[in-house]
Amino acid sequence: MAVEPGRNWQRYDTRDRIKRLAIAVLAAATVLSSWLWLDLDLQYVASSPPELLDLAVRMYPPEWAYAPDIVMPLIETIHIAVVGTILAVVLSIPVAFLAARNTTPNRVTYAVGKLIVTVSRSVHTIIWAMLFVVMFGPGAFAGMVAIGVRSIGFVGKLLGEEIEEIAFDQVEAIDATGASTFQVLLYGVIPQIKPALVGISVYRWDINVRGATILGVVGAGGIGVQLFDAVDAFQWSTVALILIAILGIVLLSETVSARARAMVR
Amino acid sequence: MLETIDLRKVYSTGDEAVSGVSTTVEGNEIVAMIGPSGAGKSTFIRCINRLTEPTEGEVRLDGEDLTALADDEMKAARRNIGMVFQEYNLVERLTVMENVLSGRLGYVSNWAALRRNFPPEDVERAYDILETVGLADMENKRADELSGGQRQRVGIARAVVQEPTILLADEPTSSLDPDSSHAVMELLTAIAEERNIPIIINIHEVPLAVEYADRILGLHDGELVFDGPTDDLDKNAKDVIYRGEAIAASTADRDTTSQSGGTDDTERVVDTPSLTGD
Numbered sequence: 445m446a447v448e449p450g451r452n453w454q455r456y457d458t459r460d461r462i463k464r465l466a467i468a469v470l471a472a473a474t475v476l477s478s479w480l481w482l483d484l485d486l487q488y489v490a491s492s493p494p495e496l497l498d499l500a501v502r503m504y505p506p507e508w509a510y511a512p513d514i515v516m517p518l519i520e521t522i523h524i525a526v527v528g529t530i531l532a533v534v535l536s537i538p539v540a541f542l543a544a545r546n547t548t549p550n551r552v553t554y555a556v557g558k559l560i561v562t563v564s565r566s567v568h569t570i571i572w573a574m575l576f577v578v579m580f581g582p583g584a585f586a587g588m589v590a591i592g593v594r595s596i597g598f599v600g601k602l603l604g605e606e607i608e609e610i611a612f613d614q615v616e617a618i619d620a621t622g623a624s625t626f627q628v629l630l631y632g633v634i635p636q637i638k639p640a641l642v643g644i645s646v647y648r649w650d651i652n653v654r655g656a657t658i659l660g661v662v663g664a665g666g667i668g669v670q671l672f673d674a675v676d677a678f679q680w681s682t683v684a685l686i687l688i689a690i691l692g693i694v695l696l697s698e699t700v701s702a703r704a705r706a707m708v709r
Numbered sequence: 710m711l712e713t714i715d716l717r718k719v720y721s722t723g724d725e726a727v728s729g730v731s732t733t734v735e736g737n738e739i740v741a742m743i744g745p746s747g748a749g750k751s752t753f754i755r756c757i758n759r760l761t762e763p764t765e766g767e768v769r770l771d772g773e774d775l776t777a778l779a780d781d782e783m784k785a786a787r788r789n790i791g792m793v794f795q796e797y798n799l800v801e802r803l804t805v806m807e808n809v810l811s812g813r814l815g816y817v818s819n820w821a822a823l824r825r826n827f828p829p830e831d832v833e834r835a836y837d838i839l840e841t842v843g844l845a846d847m848e849n850k851r852a853d854e855l856s857g858g859q860r861q862r863v864g865i866a867r868a869v870v871q872e873p874t875i876l877l878a879d880e881p882t883s884s885l886d887p888d889s890s891h892a893v894m895e896l897l898t899a900i901a902e903e904r905n906i907p908i909i910i911n912i913h914e915v916p917l918a919v920e921y922a923d924r925i926l927g928l929h930d931g932e933l934v935f936d937g938p939t940d941d942l943d944k945n946a947k948d949v950i951y952r953g954e955a956i957a958a959s960t961a962d963r964d965t966t967s968q969s970g971g972t973d974d975t976e977r978v979v980d981t982p983s984l985t986g987d
Contacts, residue, residue, distance in 0.1 A: 631814065632800060
């Protein structure tokens with residue numbers, strides 16, 4: 445069969461193909477060099493199944509008798525998440541208005557808003573907790589502040605993006621009635637971001653419950669204190685119990701969070 | 710009484726949307742502003758309550774120059790100017806009653822506004838107006854549950870509950886079907902008569918303008934090219950407004966034939982000496 449000349453179609457031309465090949469080679473080289481640099485030794489992979497089995501044997505059965513002792517730390521964990529999240533939400537609302545292009549007063553305030561968001565987000569909860577344990581001493585208070593400070597950036601960023609998406613004509617209509625600036629926020633802006641505010645807050649609380657379970661590693665309260673004490677003492681059956689308990693409250697908080705977010709519209 | 714004197718708006722892009730419009734609106738007249746898209750109708754009306762900041766000229770409402778007011782003084786002045794929008798601009802997630810009562814925000818404290826605690830007379834007024842616009846018993850519906858025609862009536866109720874001394878309507882019928890458009894125009898004219906306030910309506914449907922307005926303002930390319938009673942809007946005048954035919958001929962001597970500015974009720978033709986002659 446004769447091929448019609450001049451009707452050749454190609455998705456990519458030669459230049460594009462060379463570019464795409466170069467990107468693929470670069471990506472492969474990155475992965476390979478990372479692997480080589482780490483000098484990974486697979487012998488530990490070979491010995492891991494028996495180690496895992498050994499750990500499972502030592503963990504079983506979980507130390508149910510210890511259960512009453514972790515009830516209070518579990519409740520403390522949830523409280524750290526609740527109070528830390530409330531702290532973050534309250535503080536992040538003004539930050540969100542600063543970090544949203546359409547509500548920030550000027551370029552300087554916009555930069556300040558973005559800076560707060562970035563600083564808060566770029567430092568891990570555990571590192572914030574280490575700082576606050578030094579400042580406030582060990583315990584739930586330092587953990588709560590750490591959770592709060594880390595969450596300001598998260599809530600502020602997402603809420604700020606939500607504010608940038610609002611319908612400005614609704615705001616303008618309230619402005620046209622002669623309402624004060626605060627009333628314009630109250631009637632024109634807040635109703636538009638309310639579902640997002642609730643959704644983001646509950647979602648962050650859910651993340652914070654998980655975050656609060658490991659604050660104990662730096663002495664900032666919560667169930668993590670018991671977990672790491674048990675690990676240090678090689679009490680593996682106690683560790684098993686605590687892990688089950690953590691799994692339980694994480695599932696609980698996820699369910700509550702998902703339900704709450706489905707409820708607001 | 711509303712008076713604009715040489716009102717001019719040049720956007721930061723350099724576009725001159727309104728070029729020196731002078732007119733007076735008073736009593737309870739229905740004034741329809743017509744003109745092609747981009748003629749500056751919206752800009753003109755938004756310059757009156759300074760949602761758009763005018764570049765030059767004056768806007769006098771009952772003698773007070775609005776363009777000279779500081780921000781907080783302007784907020785107080787806006788309470789006297791009701792505005793109805795093309796896309797209704799209701800706060801979608803608030804109820805009908807909250808939307809209507811937001812027209813009273815200028816008279817209540819922030820704290821009362823937060824608690825939705827409006828004076829009983831404001832609530833009474835809001836109920837009355839909802840009845841007038843045909844939305845009795847709808848007060849607890851959310852704005853986003855309403856049809857377009859219903860939404861616009863909430864928009865009108867929000868403007869009227871302000872008890873304004875003038876009503877501005879920016880293309881109030883453009884998003885509505887013909888039946889709803891007529892209903893809205895009838896409502897607006899009834900309000901003007903009942904409350905004895907003037908209304909300026911931007912509208913691009915000339916038949917609607919002719920049917921309801923007492924007076925027509927014709928805007929072409931930012932300039933007021935017709936200002937007269939509705940009966941005087943003949944084919945010639947429409948050509949000038951929509952095609953700018955006579956304008957092209959008269960641009961050269963525009964400066965010498967500037968604003969006649971008369972306030973008599975006979976037909977006034979601004980900038981277009983050839984309009985009646987041709």
